[in-house]
Amino acid sequence: MQPTELPTSMAARRIDRPVPLRERVYQSMQELIISGHLAAGQHLVESELAEMLGVSRQPVREALQLLNSEGWVDLRPGYGAFVHVPTEAEADELLVVRALLETESARLAALHADAAGVARLRELCRQGEAAVATDDIEGMVEANAALHRCVTELSGNRVLLDFATQVDRRVRWYYTPIARQRGKKSWQEHAKMVDAIERGDAEAAARIMREHTERTRKSYLDQRKSAAQPEQPPALVRTRRRPGTASARR
Structure with a gap:
């Protein structure tokens, strides 16, 4: 005993x-x-x-x-x-890792998302577009973070979600200065990604997410170069x- x-x-x-x-x-x-x-x-x-x-x-x-x-x-x-x-190297390293995590998240989300999950993504897109229309920076950042998290949740991979959660706050910090600059274009990219997830097109969803996160990374680095340190x-x-x-x- x-x-x-x-x-x-x-x-x-x-x-x-x-x-x-x-x-x-x-x-x-x-x-x-x-x-x-x-x-x-x-x-x-x-x-x-x-x-x-x-x-x-x-x-x-x-x-x-x-x-x-x-x-x-x-x-x-x-x-x-x-x-x-943050140094340029710090930001670049984190945003590269974020791109890898979220590209795979989008691919898996296209394979596993149900109608309710797609509806959640559509609603978050609506919130983000509304924030852009009213120039609500905090609203843009919050909706952007929520949408990316939702994609990772829909991937069904808990390890991916854990790692993505670890970098989420840093990503929000880096995204805030360029939220207005990315603006409407960012949400157009989100909408295309949601379309691919709804179709179950894993390769398209991954490609769109990869290009989307790369544009965000480049925008942040360009913004840093133009800003006084x-x-x-x-x-x-x-x-x-x-x-x-x-x-x-x-």
Whole structure:
């Protein structure tokens, strides 16, 4: 018979409960960065953030440490905390990986999507087009992220969904500055992809998604080249990343 009681030595291995306020501040600041309300290169002052979020400075300080460890914020000795400015290489690498994941997602979605799934995609296209018509940048970004996630969900591949979820927040961050630029054209591409998924044409769906994500990648890189880059003090401090932290929150 197997023992049913844990040894008393296990009592010292209890997992600490998370600190909800720190997590909420972390999530709020992350969303402010993604949306561009906290711009790349912007100086982050603890007291100002605490007042804005209605909390004390301690959870803000803890959230900044977490954001720093995951590459959203840079801590610079003698300067303070700044929103990270993604390098061209960082953005290019992530968007290339995103293209690979979502091209396969579109191919599989064409093989497995049912009528209800296609209807969901059509509704998200409608929402995205409405956001373009009213110049609602946040609405464009949210609808774009939701549509791409829906395609991956319809693929039926849980591993693909897990990986796509891990890069989703970064993709939204990079897409926000070019959402207006991509505008109507992006949603025309989405509509063509949904048409291919509805027909069950896996190769066409994959090709359209591959071309679509490549246009987004190129638009982002072109936008970076034309934009002035914030001056970067040379010394950066990055705390060690905790394995699995980013995907756990997402």
